[in-house]
Amino acid sequence: VPSPPSPDVAALAAIVGPDHVLVDPEVRAGFEVDWTGRWRGTSAAVVRPGTVDEVAAVVRWCARHDTPIVPQGGNTGLVAGAVPSAGAVVLSTTRLDSLGPVDPVAGQVTAGAGTTLERLQHHVAGTGWMFGVDLGARAACSVGGMVATNAGGMRVLRHGSMRAQVLGVEAVLADGSVVRRLEGLVKDNTGYDLPGLLCGSEGTLAVVTAARLRLVPEPADRIVVLVGLPSLEAAVDLSARLRAEVEGLDALEAVLAPGVTLACEQLGLAPPFATEPAVTLLVEWAGRGEPPDALAALVGDHDAVAADDPGGRERLWAYRERQSEAIARVGVPHKLDVTLPLARLGVFAAEVPAVVAALWPHARCHLFGHLGDGNLHVNITGVPPDDKRVDEAVLRLVVGHGGSISAEHGVGRAKAGWLALQRSPAELAVMRAVKQALDPRGILNPGVLLTAEG
Ligand SMILES: Cc1cc2nc3c(=O)[nH]c(=O)nc-3n(C[C@H](O)[C@H](O)[C@H](O)COP(=O)(O)OP(=O)(O)OC[C@H]3O[C@@H](n4cnc5c(N)ncnc54)[C@H](O)[C@@H]3O)c2cc1C
Numbered sequence: 001v002p003s004p005p006s007p008d009v010a011a012l013a014a015i016v017g018p019d020h021v022l023v024d025p026e027v028r029a030g031f032e033v034d035w036t037g038r039w040r041g042t043s044a045a046v047v048r049p050g051t052v053d054e055v056a057a058v059v060r061w062c063a064r065h066d067t068p069i070v071p072q073g074g075n076t077g078l079v080a081g082a083v084p085s086a087g088a089v090v091l092s093t094t095r096l097d098s099l100g101p102v103d104p105v106a107g108q109v110t111a112g113a114g115t116t117l118e119r120l121q122h123h124v125a126g127t128g129w130m131f132g133v134d135l136g137a138r139a140a141c142s143v144g145g146m147v148a149t150n151a152g153g154m155r156v157l158r159h160g161s162m163r164a165q166v167l168g169v170e171a172v173l174a175d176g177s178v179v180r181r182l183e184g185l186v187k188d189n190t191g192y193d194l195p196g197l198l199c200g201s202e203g204t205l206a207v208v209t210a211a212r213l214r215l216v217p218e219p220a221d222r223i224v225v226l227v228g229l230p231s232l233e234a235a236v237d238l239s240a241r242l243r244a245e246v247e248g249l250d251a252l253e254a255v256l257a258p259g260v261t262l263a264c265e266q267l268g269l270a271p272p273f274a275t276e277p278a279v280t281l282l283v284e285w286a287g288r289g290e291p292p293d294a295l296a297a298l299v300g301d302h303d304a305v306a307a308d309d310p311g312g313r314e315r316l317w318a319y320r321e322r323q324s325e326a327i328a329r330v331g332v333p334h335k336l337d338v339t340l341p342l343a344r345l346g347v348f349a350a351e352v353p354a355v356v357a358a359l360w361p362h363a364r365c366h367l368f369g370h371l372g373d374g375n376l377h378v379n380i381t382g383v384p385p386d387d388k389r390v391d392e393a394v395l396r397l398v399v400g401h402g403g404s405i406s407a408e409h410g411v412g413r414a415k416a417g418w419l420a421l422q423r424s425p426a427e428l429a430v431m432r433a434v435k436q437a438l439d440p441r442g443i444l445n446p447g448v449l450l451t452a453e454g
Helices: 007-017 025-031 053-066 117-124 143-148 193-199 234-244 259-265 293-299 308-321 323-328 342-357 391-402 414-421 424-438
Strands: 041-046 069-072 088-092 108-112 166-172 178-181 207-214 223-228 249-256 279-287 303-305 334-339 363-368 374-379
Touching: 007 041, 025 041, 025 342, 053 069, 053 088, 053 166, 053 207, 053 342, 069 143, 069 207, 069 303, 088 391, 108 117, 108 143, 117 143, 143 207, 143 223, 166 193, 166 374, 223 234, 223 293, 223 308, 234 249, 234 279, 234 293, 234 303, 234 342, 259 308, 259 323, 259 363, 279 293, 303 334, 303 374, 308 323, 323 363, 334 391, 342 363, 342 374, 342 391, 391 414
Parallel strands: 041 088, 069 088
Antiparallel strands: 108 207, 166 178, 166 207, 223 279, 223 303, 249 279, 249 363, 334 374, 363 374
């Protein structure tokens, strides 16, 4: 595919100001590589608009000049969706970081696309409300990126993923026109649900500039329990009973051995158990007062450590939440975020190492994830970044067990070639028709989600 012509930097600078068009290769470099270091691209320029009108003007300019646009928020995505293709303009949303007042009556807030999750959390803290989605990349990931990836995270079990929080969006379409629906009406059945469509669209249908977000009541009390279990089947069983019998579960997360040991070695954490169990299950309850007796009754038969104070809870969360960081210290990982039917999780996890070893005998598999959602993150180190056979082998195994090749990270560039493993020709045709309708010139994130070939 021939590279598009270099964009006219002066024209873009006239829109956003010269300080906000970055062309120096060293300055651009951080925008051209993903968080893992596995995926790299090159851009013609990084443009940082500060208002929705500037975003619209940049998009119009790019549309007129057939210049691809790669929207980018915090650049923490794990499927290379924000990594630019040659000649593209990276449209960074970092300056779109406005935060509206928390509406205490409706329990809602409007956030600019570039607002980080952590700033949003601080903004809402103390109002009696909280934001229902939380993830380990909170310091950098942006509201726009979370909408675009339909981010999940640790509290999907209770509050759903990003789509369930988004009551409205403001977005710039591929021709530069602006759609805005930020009133926050909980009920509004007036035709197609555009905010819902943009959730998970990965920058291929529009540039999200702001979102109206639902908040959830902030619980007064929390308790975190780490439970040691002999197998993934036992962890799935216990999770099922906890879900059925304990009201107020906020999180059910799992780390498969030797992940806790790895985190302790790499990050200097103290081991929670004398010997690491096959599966460490993290259970979080949130509510008012004491947790239901059923929680203690169900975990009572196992090795368990609990904490109800903020510092103690953070220490217990670290074994799970810092898995990606610990793994990144031993190599550049192939990250495969997948969901399985809960009944197949144990078999799948047992088969993965053999499937990987058949291709790369010295590779290491690290498994952890959001057990309550049947969502495992399969991380593989010791495989060259450009090898795709191992990704394909694991994804085919997932599909063979009736799972999904992407649970919450999206498809991006990393998995676009395998979308047809998951989606039928009829579904792909609908997706292409939507893309064609909203972005007929194909300037928004080409090569992400849908490939040129089909
Ligand atoms: C340590 C770590 C832990 C993580 N944990 C989780 C987790 O638990 N759950 C989870 O779901 N994800 C997780 N992620 C992945 C990542 O944080 C999420 O996908 C997040 O939503 C990406 O936000 P971002 O702002 O960094 O987006 P980016 O990486 O900048 O972009 C991601 C995609 O969204 C598009 N995009 C970005 N902004 C916009 C916009 N304004 N308009 C249109 N398109 C846009 C990009 O083009 C790209 O396709 C984790 C990542 C890390 C590094």
